[in-house]
Amino acid sequence: MGRQPCCDKLGVKKGPWTAEEDKKLINFILTNGQCCWRAVPKLAGLRRCGKSCRLRWTNYLRPDLKRGLLTGSEEQLVIDLHARLGNRWSKIASRLPGRTDNEIKNHWNTHIKKKLLKMGIDPVTHEPLANKESNPTEPSSNSELSRETNSNNQEQFQETSKVIIPSLEKKYSSDSSTENCYDDQLMGCLWGDESWEFPASGHSFSDISLPSLDESCAWLLDCQDFGVHDFGVDCFNDVNVMNTLNT
DNA sequence: AAGAACGACAACCGCCTTCTG
């Protein structure tokens, strides 16, 4: 025999969450923690499906979420991870502390996709588009100029991408002599430091050889289970969170 | 000023995997 259904579909409210509902859910989870989502609506006094509660919590109410648009470095990280992982938004999100898969997916569809198309890059394959398709929004009255522009943009994109990924790759490298140094640097990168150099070690990204795409994918796919806890931002039990939420 | 079109994002849907009895 299996489990009980997650919710009897009848009498379950749908649509946008109200402030009152949010408050109930926050209070319940901060008091009781994330346990069985099926039981949450009943215990919290909500007429919602457990699944809906989980989504609302993970995508919007979690206290460790960052709000607002993705930063430039976050955006570049998303682009690079997408090039390697494809539409595996949860895996991509696990590498951006405080960001959700839904948020990244939305940002990709509304912002990054268009940006890449403008740069002449296919957002699906991350390969340069054919010249004809490279800039569909603009008539190609000057094909020579547009080709040059696309080429420059692609180079710029590729260069930026190179800057971001090695720091992550080094984190999981087996070379223990440099591991700690890169760990610290990674955290700096992820938390929005402008500098991408390694002052402590004297290394810079240009010193680091890029592994092949296959090698990179291997470690990315092997390390699939990172969450906010792995980035040291697990503030779920922090008393201050309550204060923040109450303001 | 009003309606249409568009953009952004929250939320839902349905499928797949994992887990439980």
Added chain:
DNA sequence: TCAGAAGGCGGTTGTCGTTCT
């Protein structure tokens, strides 16, 4: 071992705010 529910994930839709005509 297996049936079926829970949880997780990615794709899609709905809603609301903004801009354009």
